[in-house]
Amino acid sequence: MYISPEDRTDALFHALADRTRRDILRRSLAGEHSVTALASAYDMSFAAVQKHVTVLERAGLLTKRRQGREALARGDVAALRSAAALLGELEAVWRGRIDRIDDLLAGEKAQGDAPAAANQATEE
């Protein structure tokens, strides 16, 4: 089934919003690890770690590969970069450099919002 960009962004940042998951992601970015190997590093059940891996997987931050009886997880740097790109878009809004600002500003219902672009391009 289809997943909207907003849904994927929700999933991305949600996946990153937990320290255990960030740590799992770090390890998986450094190299492949089986779920059991990952689980051994944390003070929680295997099933709990498995769920964290699933959350990361559904956010696209890691992929699993079957090898025999174990599932090897590896981080996907592309997803990481797309998260960074999203932050970059927000910073671009701050800079006021965006001209498709109306698209980004939830084009739907922009009622009663006069004030905009009150930033001067300080620093950098």
Next chain:
Amino acid sequence: MYISPEDRTDALFHALADRTRRDILRRSLAGEHSVTALASAYDMSFAAVQKHVTVLERAGLLTKRRQGREALARGDVAALRSAAALLGELEAVWRGRIDRIDDLLAGEKAQGDAPAAANQATEE
């Protein structure tokens, strides 16, 4: 009271993991808006929007300034950049360029984790 770096990271990404909050942040990065002005843009109660603003505020992503009876919210680009920096650290782990990798890899309990650094620096 003190808030650990991990707690702040949790708060940062958690704040970013909701589309309404991302939209509020976008508007606040583009310019100052009163909470009421922000609330008028969404199909939910004022109180709900107010809560979202509080979440963003506690994550450091925006600040509020009192002017008369209204509270003007403005996005803080520094927090946005610190989020980007965190993603950058993760990407650095992927690149294998990090030498303080042992610090980043949750130095505490690293039991039974042999495999690491299985990535070749592809692309770029």
Next chain:
DNA sequence: TTGACATACAACCTTTTGGTTGTATATTTA
């Protein structure tokens, strides 16, 4: 000095999250 406006916040409700244990199934290995 009353209203109207803008905010703050408590109390409450439902859904999601993050954890648990238990069970099932596939793959090794003895």
Next chain:
DNA sequence: TAAATATACAACCAAAAGGTTGTATGTCAA
């Protein structure tokens, strides 16, 4: 083949999230 290993997943639970309404309080305008 039997036991051990690795994973998957269901069922359950407490706490947190995201929403609601209601109430209190400060500020502005008649």
